[in-house]
Amino acid sequence: xxxxxxxxxxxxxxxxxxxxxxxxxxxxxxxxxxxxxxxxxxxxxxxxxxxxxxxxxxxxxxxxxxxxxxxxxxxxxxxxxxxxxxxxxxxxxxxxxxxxxxxxxxxxxxxxxxxxxxxxxxxxxxxxxxxxxxxxxxxxxxxxxxxxxxxxxxxxxxxxxxxxxxxxxxxxxxxxxxxxxxxxxxxxxxxxxxxxxxxxxxxxxxxxxxxxxxxxxxxxxxxxxxxxxxxxxxxxxxxxxxxxxxxxxxxxxxxxxxxxxxxxxxxxxxxxxxxxxxxxxxxxxxxxxxxxxxxxxxxxxxxxxxxxxxxxxxx
Amino acid sequence: xxxxxxxxxxxxxxxxxxxxxxxxxxxxxxxxxxxxxxxxxxxxxxxxxxxxxxxxxxxxxxxxxxxxxxxxxxxxxxxxxxxxxxxxxxxxxxxxxxxxxxxxxxxxxxxxxxxxxxxxxxxxxxxxxxxxxxxxxxxxxxxxxxxxxxxxxxxxxxxxxxxxxxxxxxxxxxxxxxxxxxxxxxxxxxxxxxxxxxxxxxxxxxxxxxxxxxxxxxxxxxxxxxxxxxxxxxxxxxxxxxxxxxxxxxxxxxxxxxxxxxxxxxxxxxxxxxxxxxxxxxxxxxxxxxxxxxxxxxxxxxxxxxxxxxxxxxxxxxxxxxxxxxxxxxxxxxxxxxxxxxxxxxxxxxxxxxxxxxxxxxxxxxxxxxxxxxxxxxxxxxxxxxxxxxxxxxxxxxxxxxxxxxxxxxxxxxxxxxxxxxxxxxxxxxxxxxxxxxxxxxxxxxxxxxxxxxxxxxxxxxxxxxxxxxxxxxxxxxxxxxxxxxxxxxxxxxxxxxxxxxxxxxxxxxxxxxxx
Numbered sequence: 085x086x087x088x089x090x091x092x093x094x095x096x097x098x099x100x101x102x103x104x105x106x107x108x109x110x111x112x113x114x115x116x117x118x119x120x121x122x123x124x125x126x127x128x129x130x131x132x133x134x135x136x137x138x139x140x141x142x143x144x145x146x147x148x149x150x151x152x153x154x155x156x157x158x159x160x161x162x163x164x165x166x167x168x169x170x171x172x173x174x175x176x177x178x179x180x181x182x183x184x185x186x187x188x189x190x191x192x193x194x195x196x197x198x199x200x201x202x203x204x205x206x207x208x209x210x211x212x213x214x215x216x217x218x219x220x221x222x223x224x225x226x227x228x229x230x231x232x233x234x235x236x237x238x239x240x241x242x243x244x245x246x247x248x249x250x251x252x253x254x255x256x257x258x259x260x261x262x263x264x265x266x267x268x269x270x271x272x273x274x275x276x277x278x279x280x281x282x283x284x285x286x287x288x289x290x291x292x293x294x295x296x297x298x299x300x301x302x303x304x305x306x307x308x309x310x311x312x313x314x315x316x317x318x319x320x321x322x323x324x325x326x327x328x329x330x331x332x333x334x335x336x337x338x339x340x341x342x343x344x345x346x347x348x349x350x351x352x353x354x355x356x357x358x359x360x361x362x363x364x365x366x367x368x369x370x371x372x373x374x375x376x377x378x379x380x381x382x383x384x385x386x387x388x389x390x391x392x393x394x395x396x397x398x399x
Numbered sequence: 400x401x402x403x404x405x406x407x408x409x410x411x412x413x414x415x416x417x418x419x420x421x422x423x424x425x426x427x428x429x430x431x432x433x434x435x436x437x438x439x440x441x442x443x444x445x446x447x448x449x450x451x452x453x454x455x456x457x458x459x460x461x462x463x464x465x466x467x468x469x470x471x472x473x474x475x476x477x478x479x480x481x482x483x484x485x486x487x488x489x490x491x492x493x494x495x496x497x498x499x500x501x502x503x504x505x506x507x508x509x510x511x512x513x514x515x516x517x518x519x520x521x522x523x524x525x526x527x528x529x530x531x532x533x534x535x536x537x538x539x540x541x542x543x544x545x546x547x548x549x550x551x552x553x554x555x556x557x558x559x560x561x562x563x564x565x566x567x568x569x570x571x572x573x574x575x576x577x578x579x580x581x582x583x584x585x586x587x588x589x590x591x592x593x594x595x596x597x598x599x600x601x602x603x604x605x606x607x608x609x610x611x612x613x614x615x616x617x618x619x620x621x622x623x624x625x626x627x628x629x630x631x632x633x634x635x636x637x638x639x640x641x642x643x644x645x646x647x648x649x650x651x652x653x654x655x656x657x658x659x660x661x662x663x664x665x666x667x668x669x670x671x672x673x674x675x676x677x678x679x680x681x682x683x684x685x686x687x688x689x690x691x692x693x694x695x696x697x698x699x700x701x702x703x704x705x706x707x708x709x710x711x712x713x714x715x716x717x718x719x720x721x722x723x724x725x726x727x728x729x730x731x732x733x734x735x736x737x738x739x740x741x742x743x744x745x746x747x748x749x750x751x752x753x754x755x756x757x758x759x760x761x762x763x764x765x766x767x768x769x770x771x772x773x774x775x776x777x778x779x780x781x782x783x784x785x786x787x788x789x790x791x792x793x794x795x796x797x798x799x800x801x802x803x804x805x806x807x808x809x810x811x812x813x814x815x816x817x818x819x820x821x822x823x824x825x826x827x828x829x830x831x832x833x834x835x836x837x838x839x840x841x842x843x844x845x846x847x848x849x850x851x852x853x854x855x856x857x858x859x860x861x862x863x864x865x866x867x868x869x870x871x872x873x874x875x876x877x878x879x880x881x882x883x884x885x886x887x888x889x890x891x892x893x894x895x896x897x898x899x900x901x902x903x904x905x906x907x908x909x910x911x912x913x914x915x
Contacts, residue, residue, distance in 0.1 A: 115805035119813070121464065126543055128813055165457050166614075167598070173614060232645065239653040247653035248646050249639065250616065345639075345646050347615035354642070355615065359457070360805050 091384070095377060102373045103155065103366075107148045110362045110369075116140060117164045117360045138164060151366065160367035165359055170367040173352065178371070180250060180348035184267055184340065185333045191272025192279050193326065199276070200283025201314075205306055207288060216284065222277025227336050231270040231343040238266060248344040267344040271336060275329055282325045286318035293317070319390050327383035331376045446634045448895070448914065450907065451647045451656045453663055455640035456618065459609055460598040461581045462535065465542045467825060467905055470581050471660070472618050472638055474906035478603035480583035481509050481528070482575060484827075486682075486899035486908075488736040490579060494523055494604065504570035504858065505553075509563045514627045517587035517604045525557035530588040532565070548577040570856045576828065580905055606631035606910060616640065620909075632913045651677075657895050657914070660907050662888035664777070665723035671890045678891045682900030683727060683735055686825040686885035688778060690786065694878070695841040696818050698767055705877035706747055707757035708819075711793040712786055713749040718883040721781040727884040731874040732830045734884045736903050739867040743874040754793045763794070769818040771797040774807035779821040782882055786821075815839050823885055827904065830870060831855075833878050842878045 118134040119126065135141050154161055160170035199215050206212035239247035245266055251259035287310060290296055299309035338350030345351070349368055356364035454468040461469040475483060481495040492498075495509040515523035532555040535541055541549070551574050553566040567574060577583070587593070590602035601609035606628065610621035617639045622631040639656065641647035644663035648670060650656045661684075662668065671677040692699045692708070699705060718726050727735060730743030758767065773783040780801055787797040797819060802810065811817045817839075824832070834851045836843025847869060854865035873879075887902040897911040 115803070115809055119808055120805060122542070130543065131813070168614075177615070232649075235649045235653070240649055243653065246655050247649040249650065249655065342643055343646060345616075345641055345643070347613070351615055351642070358803070358805060
C-alpha cells in the first residue's frame with residue numbers, strides 16, 4: 085500500500101510541476117490571442133481592451149491558480165478563439181492520435197520483434213548484418229521524409245491509397261482504414277528501426293545465458309529456446325523501451341499529422357500555438373503529459389506481470 | 400499575410416444611372432453544368448467538389464474576424480451582396496437589379512430583385528437590407544475595417560418593399576465597392592430569432608449553406624434547396640485545409656482534390672503539366688508583395704536612400720528566383736485589375752552603380768545597417784535573403800530576423816519596431832493605406848493623403864485620374880519597394896470548368912464552377 089501511495093504522490097507532483105511549466109512556457113510566447121482575434125487591422129487600444137475583457141492582463145499567478153482549479157474539476161476551459169470547450173475540441177482529436185500512435189506502436193513491435201530476433205540469431209551471418217543495416221538506415225530517415233516518400237509511391241504513383249486526410253471510424257470504417265495505412269506505416273517503420281536495436285541486443289544477451297545453452301543442449305531448436313525462455317527475459321528491458329517509445333511516438337505523431345493532414349492532437353497543438361490560443365495549448369499539452377505518465381505507470385505494472393520477482397514486495 | 404485595409408481609393412467602374420447594362424456582361428456563368436461531379440472523399444460518385452485551400456477559418460463569422468479565409472468560403476457562395484465584383488474587377492448586380500446615384504453622389508437608391516430570398520424562405524426585401532445596415536452600425540465589436548467602411552453611411556431607409564435609399568455623409572465611390580464584399584453580405588434578419596449561431600452556421604441568400612465545419616479539416620457547404628437564382632451545380636462543396644503545401648499538391652496528384660484554390664509553391668507547377676489530367680489557370684490577385692520601409696527611420700526618411708535601395712534590387716531576377724517567374728512586376732500599390740493601373744515597374748530600374756552614388760550623396764558612403772524583420776512566410780523569407788545579398792553589394796548591411804507571424808503582427812505591424820520588412824497585402828484597392836501616417840510604413844506624405852481623399856470624393860473619371868496620379872506619386876517617392884504582385888495559380892482537374900482565373904475579390908466564387 086505504501087508503495088502505491090508513494091507512486092501516486094510522485095504522479096501528482098509530476099503533474100503539478102508539469103502544469104506550472106506548461107503554463108509558464110505558454111504564457112512566455114510573444115504575441116497574443118487578442119491580436120489574432122481582432123485581426124491585423126486592430127488598434128492597440130482595442131487589443132488592450134480585449135485583453136482586459138479576456139482577463140489576460142491579470143497577474144500570471146492568479147491566472148495559473150484559476151486554471152489549475154478548473155483543471156482539477158475536469159474543466160479545461162474554453163478556447164479563446166472559437167469559444168468551444170477545450171475538451172470538446174480535444175475529444176475527436178484524441179481518437180485520431182490514439183489510433184495513429186496505438187496502431188503505429190503495434191506495427192513497430194510486429195516488425196521489430198521478429199526482425200530483432202532474427203538479427204540476434206544470425207548476428208554473425210549476412211541476414212543479421214542486413215537487418216541491422218536496415219535498422220540503421222531507418223533510424224537516420226526523418227519521419228516526414230519517409231511519409232512523403234510513401235505518399236509519392238502508394239498514393240500519387242500507384243493510386244492505391246489516399247494521399248492524406250482522415251475519415252472517422254464511425255463514418256466509414258473502410259475509408260478510415262485506408263486513410264490510416266500510410267501514416268501508421270510511417271510511424272511504425274521509424275519506431276521499429278529504433279526498437280529493433282534494443283530487441284536485438286536484448287536477445288543477444290539471452291543467447292549468452294546458461295538457461296539458453298541448457299535448452300539448446302537438450303535438443304531444442306534455437307528459435308524454440310528463444311521463444312520459450314528468451315522472450316520473457318528480454319521483455320523486461322523491452323517494456324521499458326516501448327514505454328519510452330510511446331512518448332517519442334506522441335511527439336513524432338505531431339510531424340506525421342502535418343504530413344498527412346490528420347486532425348489529431350498534434351495539429352490542434354500546432355494551430356493553437358500559432359494562434360496563441362493558450363487555453364487550448366495548455367489543455368493539449370497537459371493531456372499529453374498525462375498520457376505519458378499513465379503509460380509509465382502501465383510500464384511499472386507491466387514489470388510485475390512479466391517478472392514474478394517484482395511481486396515480492398507485496399503490492 | 401492577409402492585411403486588411405484602412406481606407407480604400409475610389410474605384411472606377413462606370414456605374415452611371417443604372418446597372419442594368421452590366422447585367423448582360425456579368426451573367427457569363429459557365430454554361431451547361433452537368434451531372435458528373437468530382438469524387439467525394441467517401442469515394443462515391445456524387446455531384447461533389449473538393450477544393451484545397453491553405454488557411455482554415457477560425458469561425459464562420461466575418462464581421463468580428465478579419466481573416467480572409469472566411470469570405471473566401473462565404474462571399475457570393477453563402478451570403479450575397481447588393482452588388483458583386485466579377486473577375487475583371489467590374490461591379491455587377493446581384494441582390495440589387497439596378498441602382499441610381501444622386502447628382503451629388505451621396506445618395507444611392509437600390510432596386511432589389513423581387514425573386515431574392517434567404518435560405519429560410521424569407522424575402523430579401525428593403526426591410527431586410529435596412530436591418531442589415533442598422534445591425535452593423537449598432538455593433539460595437541465590428542472589425543475596424545468594417546467600421547471604417549461603414550463610417551460614411553449616414554442612414555438607410557426602405558422607400559417601399561423593393562427600394563432602399565442609402566445616404567452617405569460624403570461622396571465615396573469606394574463605399575459601393577466595399578458593399579460588394581464582406582460589408583455588404585446580407586444576413587437573414589430572422590437568424591437570431593431562428594436560433595442560428597452565425598459563427599458556426601449560416602443564414603444567407605446564396606446558392607450554398609454552411610453544412611459543417613470540421614475543425615482542423617474542412618468546411619462543407621451544401622446546396623441550398625430553395626435558392627432563388629441558378630441552382631448550385633454541386634450537392635456538396637468541401638474546402639479542405641492544408642497547412643503543408645506539399646500535402647495539398649500530393650492530394651491533387653493522387654486525385655483526392657478537384658481544385659487547388661491557389662498553388663502555394665510555384666515550383667510545383669511542373670507537377671501538373673499533364674493537360675489530360677489537369678488544367679492550370681494563371682491569373683492575377685490583389686496581393687502586392689511589399690517590401691515595407693519604416694519612413695520614421697532616419698536613413699529611410701531620405702528619398703535618396705529609398706531610391707538607392709529600390710535600384711539596388713534586381714526585382715525581375717528576384718521574382719524568377721523566389722516565385723518561379725510567376726506573378727506581375729509592379730512599381731506601385733496597384734495591380735493590373737485596378738482601373739488606375741499603369742506599368743510603373745521601370746520608375747527606378749535596376750542600377751547598382753547609381754544606387755551606390757545615391758547612398759554616397761545621402762551620407763552613407765561608409766555603409767548603412769538596417770534591421771530586416773520578416774515574417775516566416777515562404778515568399779517573405781526567400782525574398783529577404785535575395786534582397787539582403789543584393790543590398791550587400793551596394794554597402795547596405797540588412798540583418799535578417801525571421802519572426803513567427805503571430806509575433807510579427809504586434810512587433811512590426813502594430814508597434815513599427817523594424818527598419819525593413821516584407822509582406823503581401825492581399826486586400827483589393829488598398830492604396831489608401833499609405834495615407835495613414837500611423838500605419839506601419841509611417842509614410843504619411845500630406846500631398847498623397849490629400850490626393851487620395853480628393854480621388855475618393857470625385858466623380859468616376861476624375862477619380863480614376865487622380866488615383867492614377869496618387870499611385871504614380873507613391874512610385875516616384877519610393878514610399879515602399881514593390882517586389883511583385885502574387886499570381887493566382889489555380890489547378891483543377893481537367894473535368895472542372897468555370898473557375899475564375901483572376902482573384903479579383905476575397906471570394907472563391909463557386910457560382911460559375913461546373914464539372915463535366
